[in-house]
Amino acid sequence: MNFFRPACLCLTGLLGLSLSLTSAADSLASEVEAIYDAKLKDLFLHFHRNPELSTMEHQTSARLATELESLGYAVHTGVGGTGIVALLENGEGPLVMFRADMDGLPVEEKSGLSYASRAKQVDPNGNEVFVMHACGHDVHITSLVGTAQLMAAKRDQWQGTLMLIGQPAEERVMGAAAMRADNLWQRFGQPDYAMAFHVTSAMPTGILGASTDSPYSGADTVDIYITGVGAHGASPHRGVDPIVLGSQIVMGLQTVVSRTLPPRRPGVITVGAFHSGTKHNIISDAAHLQLTVRSESPGDRALLLDGISRVAENMGRVAGLPDDLLPEVVVSDESVPPTLNDRALTERVMALWSDHFGEGVLFSGERLGMGAEDFPFFTVDPYIPSLYFAVGGTPPEDFAREQAGGAPVPSHHSPLFKIEPDASVTMGVEASVAALLDLLGS
Ligand SMILES: [Zn+2]
Ligand SMILES: [Zn+2]
Known part of the structure; x- marks a missing residue:
């Protein structure tokens, strides 16, 4: 009995706590659902039907600005191109940035969706092309409006300044840097925390993904220019064949990751293009290799780039x-640093989400590819503690169908x-608002 009693008391305490958290979560979830039905569903359809290419997001940016202005935010447009900054000042407290x-x-x-995009736009090369929200950024901007609305409605529950960012040109990894180059922090304040999320078709709806390591890798674009000595194809001894040399470089590069990086640290060197030669019987005098290089830290990046130069x-x-x-x-200056989640911030928000959403929602499994993002241009220099998370966007039954040999996701x-918009927009808004209320000291 002596053993049982404290355990029982403790259990009662825990139950009381989880009941109050659950009811707070229930009420936030129903508020999110109400604004989704009233506005966000139609807004998502509008954004999905009217996608725009990188750096040309004029209508998208204007609509987002109008929505945020109508909610009482001070909206600044034309930041780094089509970027917008929306501020809601609410007394003394931290400045927290959220980007879409x-x-x-x-x-x-x-x-095959009934609301599929048929939009076209003239691309930077002058060609008219179809345009599609094929990465789910329509979910991000729709969620940003929902987050803006709930944070404005709940301003008696937090203090500080909320900075919402509509960022252009993520797909060309240009927009974040362009906004920073437009004196983003100098003009609007440097955030104490920064957050963003990506909806993902690789995770089921109803699931949130976050982890304390890096959700995205750093990326570099590298060119190798090879000069050979041209000759007749029948007299190879008279030349230096750049195709043979280029092939040796390609094969030499295959050992840079495996023999330079410590074995538990990932890296990628991919030769995506190899250009040389004009004709069967001519030994060319030049070759050009185009590489993408992925790494997880500045130190690993230096090891890989040094290795490439050494081999070449x-x-x-x-x-x-x-x-x-x-x-x-030649290493291009289009380099993107890895997206690194701040450990303390991430642990704080993940604990909050675990309480808020209960079991089985938060996932922090391993990442398989080495994709890159330009979000770290906001957070690396100067360092701003940040959290980049993922929101599941594919109905679980679609994964079941794929597993059973049906159409792949x-x-x-x-x-x-x-993307299934209802579940992913509402999860995006609920996770964002719960985290922001905590960071803004509710
Ligand atoms: Zn994309
Ligand atoms: Zn994307």
């Missing part, structure tokens, strides 16, 4: 090229891509 990216992709939608230059020496003709390695950027 706005751009669509040059993809012709073949999802020394393979040039192996081929007998003089020092002034060794292959040239389409991936992002596919013409077949589709």
Whole structure:
């Protein structure tokens, strides 16, 4: 009995706590559902039917600005191109930023949805192309409006400043940097915390994904220019064949990740393009390799880039090229740093979500690919504690159908891509509002 009694008291206490948390969660969930039915569903359909290409999000940005203005936010447009900054000042307290990216992709939608996009736009090369929200950014901007509405309605429950950002050109990893270059922090204040999410077709609806490590990798674009010595194809001894040298470089690069990085740290070096030659019987005098390089930290990035230079230059020496003709390695300044979640912030918000949503909602499993995002341009320099999370967007029955040998769940950027908007927008809003209320010290 002595043993049982405290355990029983403790259980009662826990039950009381979880009952009050559950009822707070229930009430937030029903508020989100009410604004979804009243407004967000139609707004999502509008954004989905009217996608715009990166840097050309004029109508999207204008509609988002109108929505946020009508909720009482001070909206600044034209930041870094079509970017917008919406501020809700609510007394002394932290400044918290939440970002949604706005751009669509040059993809012709073949999802079969009744509200599929038929929109077209003239791309930067002057070609008219179909445009589609094939990455789900329509979910992000619709959720941002829902979050804005609930945070404005609940302003007696928090203190500080909420900064909502509509970001252009994420798909070209340009928009965040463009907004920073437009003196974003100098003009509107430097946030104490920053957050964003991506809806994902790879996770079922009703599931939130977050982890304390990096949700996205760093990415670099690298070119290798190889100079050879041209010759007749029948007289290879008279030249230095850049195709043979380029092939040796490609094979040499395959050992850089496996023999340079510690084995438990991931990295990718992919040669995506190899250009050389004009004709069967000519040994070309040049070759050009185009690489993408993925890493998880500045240190690993340096190891991989050093390894690429070492292999390329020394393979040039192996081929007998003089020092002034060794292959040239050019790292583009379009580099994207890894997206790193702040450990303390992430643990705080994940604990809050576990309480709020209960068991079986929060997922922090392993990540398989090494995709990149431009969100870290907001958070790396100067360092701002940030959390980037994922919201599931595919109905569970679609995964079951795939498992049973049926149609596979389409991936992002596919013409077949589709997101279930009801569950993903409402989950996006609820997770965002719960986290913001906590960070803004409710
Ligand atoms: Zn995308
Ligand atoms: Zn995306």
